Amino acid sequence: MNQTENINANWPGLIEAYKSWLPVSEKTPIVSLKEGGTPLIKLHSISTLIGKDVSIYAKYDGLNPTGSFKDRGMTMAISKAKEEGCEAVICASTGNTSAAAAAYAKRGKMRAFVLIPDGYVAQGKLAQALVYGAEIVAIKGNFDRALEIVQEASKKYPITLVNSVNPYRLEGQKTAAFEIIDCLGDAPDWLCIPMGNAGNISAYWMGFEQYYVAQKATKLPRMMGFQASGSAPLVLNKTINNPETIATAIRIGNPVNKEKAIQARIKSKGTFLDVTDEEIIEAYKLLASEEGIFCEPASAASIAGLLKRKQEIPNNSVIVCVLTGNGLKDPDCAIKNNEAIFHSNIEGNLKEIATILGF
Numbered sequence: 001m002n003q004t005e006n007i008n009a010n011w012p013g014l015i016e017a018y019k020s021w022l023p024v025s026e027k028t029p030i031v032s033l034k035e036g037g038t039p040l041i042k043l044h045s046i047s048t049l050i051g052k053d054v055s056i057y058a059k060y061d062g063l064n065p066t067g068s069f070k071d072r073g074m075t076m077a078i079s080k081a082k083e084e085g086c087e088a089v090i091c092a093s094t095g096n097t098s099a100a101a102a103a104y105a106k107r108g109k110m111r112a113f114v115l116i117p118d119g120y121v122a123q124g125k126l127a128q129a130l131v132y133g134a135e136i137v138a139i140k141g142n143f144d145r146a147l148e149i150v151q152e153a154s155k156k157y158p159i160t161l162v163n164s165v166n167p168y169r170l171e172g173q174k175t176a177a178f179e180i181i182d183c184l185g186d187a188p189d190w191l192c193i194p195m196g197n198a199g200n201i202s203a204y205w206m207g208f209e210q211y212y213v214a215q216k217a218t219k220l221p222r223m224m225g226f227q228a229s230g231s232a233p234l235v236l237n238k239t240i241n242n243p244e245t246i247a248t249a250i251r252i253g254n255p256v257n258k259e260k261a262i263q264a265r266i267k268s269k270g271t272f273l274d275v276t277d278e279e280i281i282e283a284y285k286l287l288a289s290e291e292g293i294f295c296e297p298a299s300a301a302s303i304a305g306l307l308k309r310k311q312e313i314p315n316n317s318v319i320v321c322v323l324t325g326n327g328l329k330d331p332d333c334a335i336k337n338n339e340a341i342f343h344s345n346i347e348g349n350l351k352e353i354a355t356i357l358g359f
């Protein structure tokens with residue numbers, strides 16, 4: 001093998017990497033884009049801001065092949081659907097699930113149907129679903145309604161549901177917890193994570209518990225789940241009929257995995273808290289401008305929540321904040337929310353430019 005072929009050859013994708021922990025067999029046709037194996041990045045400025053002796057890391061899952069953690073669940077869901085002979089998959093989505101479902105379904109030679117809330121899916125995500133060749137239905141209604149419809153559709157027609165009610169999704173997503181422990185050598189003290197349909201927090205908890213039972217970690221983290229204030233059914237402990245937030249990925253009023261998430265909170269002695277859109281945008285800008293990490297607004301909820309809880313952070317603790325999606329998913333939000341100095345309509349001559357730059 002020559003040098004060029006060797007590049008990127010060492011990460012086999014998460015099913016290969018964690019096969020013995022996943023419900024796959026020799027017969028499972030693995031549909032993979034080499035997802036997982038994402039970096040854990042130390043957040044120096046945010047640690048300083050907290051002003052205690054803490055190690056804070058971002059698990060940057062926005063670096064997955066379609067730009068979000070959904071790829072972890074989708075490689076499993078689509079591989080198992082393929083194993084079962086399925087020819088079409090369906091999901092409801094605020095955007096990222098639809099992008100991942102479309103990419104993996106197409107790679108597995110299946111049709112992908114996606115239902116999205118009309119007008120509430122970020123541009124990057126919509127662009128992905130279009131280009132991957134999904135069959136998209138934008139409904140007059142929110143994510144919760146779309147999920148009810150696809151659940152019914154998958155019961156009536158020969159289509160596999162790939163939302164996080166599909167147990168294989170959570171199986172794939174739990175590998176992020178394995179990666180964190182494999183990287184740190186133990187579980188963190190806190191895991192900070194945004195919650196929408198609450199599948200991811202449930203998947204992480206499953207992963208942390210399994211590694212703990214197998215003695216690959218000496219402790220379990222406190223699960224700190226964060227929601228946007230206008231869309232916080234788990235914090236308020238009630239269904240929200242008209243959820244609203246700038247973080248459209250987590251604009252969900254009736255999370256389908258709520259029972260699992262509540263169990264994770266109770267067992268881990270964690271907490272759920274809401275963060276306002278302003279706090280989310282503050283954290284979003286801070287991550288980009290101080291740490292050089294561009295995530296989407298929903299992901300920044302984990303940092304916003306951490307900052308809101310900073311009084312309670314124990315000294316010498318290790319904290320991981322999950323950055324679930326890439327900032328490029330939602331360019332409109334970035335363009336509207338930044339403090340960049342942008343000089344436009346300038347003649348292309350150095351003298352003028354140097355003056356503007358203050359030289």
Ligand code: F0G
Binds near residue numbers: 070097296
């Ligand atoms: N962060 C991002 C970027 C997401 O896209 C989602 C969910 C979440 C966090 C919340 O994860 O639902 O497991 O609690 N997005 C789904 C979608 C709903 O359709 O893409 P969760």
